Amino acid sequence: MPTITINFDYFLQLGSLPLPLMLARLFLDGGWIFILVIFVQFGWIMWVQSRQVKFNKGVRYILLAIDVPKENEQTPKAVEQIFSQLAGAYSGADNYEKYWIGKTQSVFSFELVSVDGYVQFLVHTPAKFRDLIEAAVYAQYPDAEIIEVEDYADKVPLKYPDDEWDCWGTEFALKKPAAFPIRTHLQFEHNLSEEYFKDPLGPMLEIFSSMKKGEQLWLQYIIMPCDDSWKDASAAIADKILGRKKPAPKTLADDLVAWPLAVVNEVAGLGGSAPSEKKDATPKMLQLSPGERNVLETIQLKAAKHGFLTKIRMVYVAKKTIANRGKVVSPMKGAFGQFAALDSNAIKVYGKVAPKGDYFWEKWSVPEKTNNIIRNYKNRSGRGGNFFVLNVEELATLYHFPYKTVKAPLIKRTEAKRAEPPSHLPTADIDAIRPFKRKKAAPPPSHLPAPPPEPEDAEGDAGDDGDDLLKI
Numbered sequence: 290m291p292t293i294t295i296n297f298d299y300f301l302q303l304g305s306l307p308l309p310l311m312l313a314r315l316f317l318d319g320g321w322i323f324i325l326v327i328f329v330q331f332g333w334i335m336w337v338q339s340r341q342v343k344f345n346k347g348v349r350y351i352l353l354a355i356d357v358p359k360e361n362e363q364t365p366k367a368v369e370q371i372f373s374q375l376a377g378a379y380s381g382a383d384n385y386e387k388y389w390i391g392k393t394q395s396v397f398s399f400e401l402v403s404v405d406g407y408v409q410f411l412v413h414t415p416a417k418f419r420d421l422i423e424a425a426v427y428a429q430y431p432d433a434e435i436i437e438v439e440d441y442a443d444k445v446p447l448k449y450p451d452d453e454w455d456c457w458g459t460e461f462a463l464k465k466p467a468a469f470p471i472r473t474h475l476q477f478e479h480n481l482s483e484e485y486f487k488d489p490l491g492p493m494l495e496i497f498s499s500m501k502k503g504e505q506l507w508l509q510y511i512i513m514p515c516d517d518s519w520k521d522a523s524a525a526i527a528d529k530i531l532g533r534k535k536p537a538p539k540t541l542a543d544d545l546v547a548w549p550l551a552v553v554n555e556v557a558g559l560g561g562s563a564p565s566e567k568k569d570a571t572p573k574m575l576q577l578s579p580g581e582r583n584v585l586e587t588i589q590l591k592a593a594k595h596g597f598l599t600k601i602r603m604v605y606v607a608k609k610t611i612a613n614r615g616k617v618v619s620p621m622k623g624a625f626g627q628f629a630a631l632d633s634n635a636i637k638v639y640g641k642v643a644p645k646g647d648y649f650w651e652k653w654s655v656p657e658k659t660n661n662i663i664r665n666y667k668n669r670s671g672r673g674g675n676f677f678v679l680n681v682e683e684l685a686t687l688y689h690f691p692y693k694t695v696k697a698p699l700i701k702r703t704e705a706k707r708a709e710p711p712s713h714l715p716t717a718d719i720d721a722i723r724p725f726k727r728k729k730a731a732p733p734p735s736h737l738p739a740p741p742p743e744p745e746d747a748e749g750d751a752g753d754d755g756d757d758l759l760k761i
Contacts, residue, residue, distance in 0.1 A: 340391025344391035344393060345391075345393060348395075349415070350413060350414065351414060351415075351416045351437050352438055353413075354410070354411055354437075355426060355433060356410075356435075357432075358430070358432045361690055361692060361693050364486050364692065365474040367430065368689040369681045370425075370428070371425040372512075373594075373681050374428070376681070377514075378395050380395070381516070394513050394514060396513050397413065397415075397418075397513075398509055398510065399412055399509075399512065400510070401493075402497075402505070402506070403497035403506045404500075405502045406500040406501060408494060409725050436727055437728045441505075442666065443667070449656060449660055450659075454608060455606070455607055456604065456659050456662075456663055457618075458659070459639065459642060459643035459662065461601040461603070461625065461637065461638060462637060463635070465635075466526070467679070471635060471686070473628075474689075475682070477489050488691060489627045503607055503608035503610070504606075504608075504611060504612075505604075506603075506604075506605050507603065507606070509600075509604075511601075511669055511671065512597040512679075513671075513676070514597060514598075515597060519596055523591065523592035527585055530577070530585050531574065531585070580632050591682075594680040597678065597684060599676060599678065599679045599684070600676050604662060604666050641674065642661070642662060642673045
């Protein structure tokens, strides 16, 4: 039988060389191949990113302010329908679109913002989806008001430390895999009293309304439509609970062995089969405890609805003279704690991006983390923590318009039903009544020709005031 001999002389000679000569020898003896592969991969990543940056520069975004009627009786179920309609914005991309055009999935940002205690619901969306947003909102809230406003994030410093402003922010994440759902609005409804829905957004809106002059609190839900591949993880966890084993894919070797085994089993069956081991005939579902059965049900119910890749980000900005992050951090943790299901999932602070100065080595990273969190917020960026999947029911629980029982005083709402005003009434300046300024229309490009002069009156008396009054 031939023997295999391994010669280590090459490695012994290589180890006896000085480091520069060792690296040169490795490079000439084939190491250049690994370096070439690394450079090709790095170049490919840079190419794809450059195409995506170019593609995203051509996408124009707008910020919409949404006001709903004061006596809103719609539960989060209505907003769930809005998110379901928004799932239609998903658009797949082939290799040409992904790697040459740089096409990326559209990103929406649903935001809850308090400026000096004035609370506003906002949606940051690509301009091409404005009609989709308005149609989805008006279908559920016919009396809502939607206007385009300026970006409030442009009115505070974006680099810290700052002489006048203080800033702190963080992101939130799920404690368990995304297949496990959080507590949704269905668990906040009951029929034992007249007010059957206890809005979980009430405590959070009280925190936002408590901001004073010079304080701002921003909450951002970045969502991205996705396909149904995330449901595979849900099915795998459900199968594990039920004790199902996924069959291994068959190979050519399995097929070659299968037919001789079938012949042997057939021959053995002629003489009588051996007694097989008795198996437990009780279905696995009946062996589950009530808690396990509830977890299995919630996992399957979550996977039955549309999902979005989601990122949650919060920023607190205030003048240094009145800044008090303690009034925000712990209360917001408690507000998100309402959505925790002990046997399922919960929302936690993602500490890796939050500025912390508890220890001296953490203080060095505070300015960098602060600048990153507010820059990512302003850009509605996907950087920072990883995205996780929430379905439309979970999103509607976290972001919906307040129920009529929520009495936070400074939430902007419509006071009456939408109707066309009489033409003779003067229009009020919205900038004078709220800090979210209506966005002004862009001036026409300078290269356009000037409009033609207005034609003179046919009788040559265009300047006669009396005739003008008669024509009105």
